Amino acid sequence: MFKHKWRVARIFGININIDPSWLIIFFLFTWSLGGQFFPARYPEWPRSLAWLMGLLTSLLVFASVLVHELSHSLVARQQGEKVNDITLFLLGGVAQINDEPKKPLREFGMAIVGPLSSFVLAGLFFLLSVFLHRASAPLSAAALTLAVINTGLGVFNLLPGFPMDGGRVLRSILWQATGDMRKATRIASAVGQGIAFLLMALGFLQVxxxxxxxxxxxxxxxxxxxxxxxxxxxxxxxxxxxxxxxKDLMSKTFATVPASLTIQALVDDFILERKDRVFMVMEGEELRGIVCLEDVKATPRQDWPRSRVRDIMTPKERLEAVSPETDGQLILRSLAAKDINQVPVMESGRLEGIICRTDLLRYIKLKTELGL
Ligand SMILES: [Zn+2]
Structure with missing residues (x-):
């Protein structure tokens, strides 16, 4: 859902993006307000007025969602977290914050501020609707609708299931009480899944x-x-x-293959025959890139006889070496952020090893299976 998004604004140095799926919900909102709700409630309004108010209300709903997400982002930033951007999508908004909070109290503040800001907005829209009552009945009605919607947003987000705001609040309280973040997360996400199934069941009943x-x-x-x-x-x-x-994660052995090798040959002669998994891709004496099992898996089977290793490798230019002491979490995050599968480990200009995404995943799987 987040591959192609449009950057529409920059507020407090935070990029505001719109995911194409947002257009669907924006259209649905405008249609249900302008085409259904307002005409039913205010039959005396001309159709065009109902549509206009629907459009205006809908725009302000998403402005409200943006304020909600901005409040999370600003508190997060004040606590020293890096905020990447805010994206509006099909189901509302999401702020991309680089890291999980490091202390329960911080998480509490970061989470609670979202619903609070929705309630403040609800209050403001309510006052506005009272204030506009004489001046303009339609604008007053739109403001009242926004007050109700923001109240609903605040309440919904307070449901105590992780990763909703209320679930984060619950987690921070459990975390504070037990000192165990993992356990707190396990409970809060179990509640979250419970709420999710309840919503699905309610939805099915309605259908x-x-x-x-x-x-x-x-x-x-x-x-x-x-x-x-x-x-x-x-x-x-x-x-x-x-x-x-x-250094705990890297593979120290890796085969060298020529860049012109076909993927079929790589699979037959190296992966199946010699059980190698990581390959340095060479052109003559020069290193061109690295190929891992993941890159092969990502290539459609019918392309194997035609495609060359150089077509699927991560080229040298995109590889950013880390030192043997680099933190494992950091490596996983940077692989995901750059959407590559491998990183070379170098020390004083010498190649010590290579870490592939599979190595990381295997390590994680092994450790969780052993219950460590
Ligand atoms: Zn929120």
Missing amino acids: LRGVFSGLWLVFIGWFLQSAAAHGYEQVVVRSVLQGVKA
């Missing part, structure tokens, strides 16, 4: 009764469920890699 907007609840529940499960995984991965260094 069975002929209310098709119930599908929306099913969808939100499904999204939350995977986010809760994934959020816990991330915490596990982080805690498994804590204190693990590049």
Whole structure:
């Protein structure tokens, strides 16, 4: 969902992006407000006015979501976290904050400020609707609608399931009480998954009764469920890699292959025959790049006889070497951020080893299976 997004603004130095999926929800909101809700509630309004107010309200709903996410981001930044950007998408907004908070109290502040800002906005829109009552009935109605929607946003986000704000609040409290972040996350994401299944069940019931907007609840529940499960995984991965260094993860043996080798030959002669997994790609005497098993797997089978190793390798220019002492969590994050599969480990200009994404994943799997 986040591959191609449009950058639309920059506020307090934070990039504001719009994911294409946002257009769907924006259209749905405008349509249900301008085409259904306002005409039903205010039949005396002309159609065009209802649509205009629908559009305006819808725009302000997303401005409100943006304020909510900005509040998270600003508190996070004040606590020294790096905020990458904010993206509006199908299900609202998400602030990309580089790291998990390091102390429970910080997480509490970072999480609670979102719902609080929604409630403050609700209050402001309510006052505005009172204030505008005489001047303009339609604007007053739009403001009242925004007050209700923001209240709903605040309440929904306070549901105590991780990774929603309320779930983060719950986690921070459990974390403070037990001193164990992993355990706190496990409980909060279990509650999160419980809430997600409840939402899905409610949605299904609605659909069975002929209310098709119930599908929306099913969808939100499904999204939350995977986010809760994934959020816990991330915490596990982080805690498994804590204190693990590049030198513990790297492969020290690697074969050399020519850049012109076909992938088929690489698979047949090197991977299957010699059980190698990491390859230095050479052109003559010169290193051109690195290839791992992942790169091969990402290439469609029918292309293997034609494609060359040089087509799928990570070229030398994109490889950024780390030292044997570099932190494992940092490596995993940078592989994900750069969308590459391998990183060379160098010390004083000498190649010590290579870390592939599979090495990292294997290490994590092994350690969690052994319950370490
Ligand atoms: Zn929030």
